[in-house]
Amino acid sequence: MISSTPLTAGPALFSVDGLVGIIFLVMIAVTVIGGYIACNSQRLVRAVAGLIVCFVGVAGLYYFLNSPFVAMMQVLIYVGAVAVTISFAIMLAAPADQEKMSQSSILAGPLGFCTAALLAGGFSVLAIKTQWPVMDKINDGSVKKIGIQLLTNYSMVFELISIVLLIAILGALVIARVRREN
Amino acid sequence: MSLTLLNVIFAVVVAIAFAAGNAAYLVWAERRGAARIQRRPGPNINGPFGLLQPPLDGIKLMAKQLLIPFGADRILFIGAPVLAMYPAIMSFVTIPFSDAIVAHNINVGILMIFAFASTGSMSLIFAGWSSRNKYSMMSAVRAVSQAVAYEIPMLITTITVVMIAGSMDLMEIVNQQSASILHWNIFPLLGNSHNILMPVSFLIFFTCTLAETNRAPFDLGEAESELVAGFHTEYGSMGFGLFFMGEYANIVIGSCMTTILFLGGWSCPFGLFPGVWWFLLKLYLLIATFIWIRWTFPRTTIYGLLNLSWKILIPLSLANLLFTAGLIKVF
Numbered sequence: 001m002i003s004s005t006p007l008t009a010g011p012a013l014f015s016v017d018g019l020v021g022i023i024f025l026v027m028i029a030v031t032v033i034g035g036y037i038a039c040n041s042q043r044l045v046r047a048v049a050g051l052i053v054c055f056v057g058v059a060g061l062y063y064f065l066n067s068p069f070v071a072m073m074q075v076l077i078y079v080g081a082v083a084v085t086i087s088f089a090i091m092l093a094a095p096a097d098q099e100k101m102s103q104s105s106i107l108a109g110p111l112g113f114c115t116a117a118l119l120a121g122g123f124s125v126l127a128i129k130t131q132w133p134v135m136d137k138i139n140d141g142s143v144k145k146i147g148i149q150l151l152t153n154y155s156m157v158f159e160l161i162s163i164v165l166l167i168a169i170l171g172a173l174v175i176a177r178v179r180r181e182n
Numbered sequence: 183m184s185l186t187l188l189n190v191i192f193a194v195v196v197a198i199a200f201a202a203g204n205a206a207y208l209v210w211a212e213r214r215g216a217a218r219i220q221r222r223p224g225p226n227i228n229g230p231f232g233l234l235q236p237p238l239d240g241i242k243l244m245a246k247q248l249l250i251p252f253g254a255d256r257i258l259f260i261g262a263p264v265l266a267m268y269p270a271i272m273s274f275v276t277i278p279f280s281d282a283i284v285a286h287n288i289n290v291g292i293l294m295i296f297a298f299a300s301t302g303s304m305s306l307i308f309a310g311w312s313s314r315n316k317y318s319m320m321s322a323v324r325a326v327s328q329a330v331a332y333e334i335p336m337l338i339t340t341i342t343v344v345m346i347a348g349s350m351d352l353m354e355i356v357n358q359q360s361a362s363i364l365h366w367n368i369f370p371l372l373g374n375s376h377n378i379l380m381p382v383s384f385l386i387f388f389t390c391t392l393a394e395t396n397r398a399p400f401d402l403g404e405a406e407s408e409l410v411a412g413f414h415t416e417y418g419s420m421g422f423g424l425f426f427m428g429e430y431a432n433i434v435i436g437s438c439m440t441t442i443l444f445l446g447g448w449s450c451p452f453g454l455f456p457g458v459w460w461f462l463l464k465l466y467l468l469i470a471t472f473i474w475i476r477w478t479f480p481r482t483t484i485y486g487l488l489n490l491s492w493k494i495l496i497p498l499s500l501a502n503l504l505f506t507a508g509l510i511k512v513f
Contacts, residue, residue: 045311049258052304072293080300080333087307088326091319143290143350 024064031057048087055079069143193285197274201267204434205427206236208469212430215473239423246419251314254416258312263417263424265305269298270431277438278353280448280458291352292340295439299394302432303329306396306403306413309425313416321412324484325403328393331491332400336390338499339383342506343367343443346377356447363451368444377509379502384444386499391436393487395429398476402484437468 034057037050055078062071150158210225210232217224225232250259276291278284288294303326310322346367347355359366368384377383393400404412414425441447441464448461482490 043255045258045308046255049261049308052301068288069290069293072290072297075297076293076300079304080297081330084300084303084307084326084330087304087311088323088330091307091311091323091326 020064024061027057027060027064029057030054030060033057044090045087048083048090051086052079052083055083069146193275197285198271201271201274201431201434202427205430206240208430208433209239209426210236211469212473212476215470216477219474219477243420243423248419248421249416251416253314255312255314258308259416260421262305262309262312263421263428265308266302266425266428267431269302270428270435272298273435273438276352277435277442278356278447279461280456281353281357283458284353287351287353290350292344292350292355292439292443295435296337296340299432299435300329300333302428305425305428309417310413313413315416317409317411318413318415321403321405321409321415325396325413327484328396328400328402328487331488332390332393332495335386335491335495335499336394338496338503339387339390340443342377342383342499342503345503345506345510352442352447356442356449359446360449360456363446366444366446366449377506379505380444382498383502384440386495386502387444388440389490389495391440392472392475393491395432395436395472397429397433397472399479399482400487401476401481402487405481407481433469433472434465437465437472440468441465 031054034050034052034054038047038054039050041047041050055074059071059074059078062068062074213235214224214232225235228234228238248260250256273295275285276288276294278287278291306325306329307322310318310320310325313319343355344350347358349355355367363369368380396403403409404414406412409415414422417425441461445464445468448456448458450456450460
């Protein structure tokens with residue numbers, strides 16, 4: 001998948017590299033559009049739909065990067081489980097016609113814009129200034145290799161992520177308990 | 183290059199035609215089966231044995247106007263039926279019907295099918311929510327809790343099969359069972375499992391397939407006696423048609439997966455003439471069982487449904503997983 005053409009030259013549109021590039025751009029567009037819908041829609045369920053589009057775009061990027069296993073897990077976990085759970089929570093908690101609440105202060109807009117500009121600028125500088133080495137595939141992305149890596153080199157990270165999930169569950173329980181007692 | 187492109191187009195056309203054709207004619211099969219079980223004639227007027235009924239129904243549905251209720255969310259209301267049909271068509275890409283008939287075999291085929299199947303419940307959620315109807319809404323809530331509850335034992339049972347096979351490649355899983363009927367994963371004695379709990383796995387998997395496809399006795403999402411018609415109350419025309427066809431396409435996918443994982447795919451019971459016909463025979467026997475179960479058992483309650491999953495199937499499938507892992511470690 002990694003083209004040998006230098007980035008400045010740019011492949012022809014209807015060569016294999018060019019078509020691959022178009023697919024890559026489509027995936028990025030899907031991700032960005034999904035994220036935009038998720039942030040800006042007035043209805044919460046539409047925001048969830050946008051989030052799903054965004055997740056599918058990210059899964060496409062993973063597939064593009066030669067790791068179908070991670071792409072499928074992305075769809076299975078984020079679309080099939082996380083998004084379903086989110087919409088479940090929305091349907092149980094919020095009435096259908098509830099509009100997004102707008103009680104943010106005057107400073108929120110400019111401050112948000114500054115933060116976004118800073119982040120975007122920083123990342124662009126980082127992306128342009130860095131010498132990106134063209135890497136070979138580290139491994140074949142198979143389930144076995146990923147499993148071995150997860151339980152040896154990255155076992156600490158793996159366990160820490162599960163602690164984050166545990167804290168999230170405990171937090172939800174605490175909030176629910178307080179509400180119920182009131 | 184052009185040959186590959188032709189292959190792709192051919193595969194896409196065949197996948198859509200197979201999914202849609204099966205969906206249409208399984209409706210006919212269901213109505214005939216229901217009629218037989220209830221001792222009355224089914225649709226038998228149009229064509230021999232009523233075989234022209236599905237295309238006529240299709241024309242009727244397509245000729246009707248698509249009404250969108252006042253206050254409904256237009257985009258999601260129209261999008262939901264499309265979402266109901268697409269996971270099944272996507273899954274046909276990687277299902278091997280025989281060692282030659284497969285559109286594109288990827289080495290994480292099982293994962294791909296479950297990934298797309300898990301997105302199918304989004305269509306029920308969007309349909310239920312966007313209709314702006316309290317019955318649809320309740321149905322969507324039920325459908326979500328049901329989908330989440332039964333996905334867990336289904337995936338755990340699949341993991342036991344994957345552990346035994348040592349592969350997520352559907353072709354590879356079938357090839358390992360192809361020696362004779364006793365090597366099928368459902369039978370514990372010969373084969374590569376030696377796992378005495380395999381029939382239990384099969385039962386769990388089949389029950390979860392029934393629940394995941396919203397079939398009776400687990401069709402709480404569209405319980406007519408309580409929720410009018412559930413999530414598709416507000417749908418008419420081909421929107422309703424797509425929900426209906428999506429249900430049957432999902433049944434076909436579920437039966438394909440059961441055939442591949444437990445019943446040896448396209449391999450013959452006696453080791454003779456393996457081929458696509460054995461696959462189709464097993465597939466349609468399973469689908470007939472689906473129809474038979476639907477018209478034989480009464481609907482459960484929502485509590486019974488959730489209790490069955492969380493209190494019985496999940497502990498059972500976890501014990502099965504541990505037992506299988508122990509067996510693999512010992513032998």
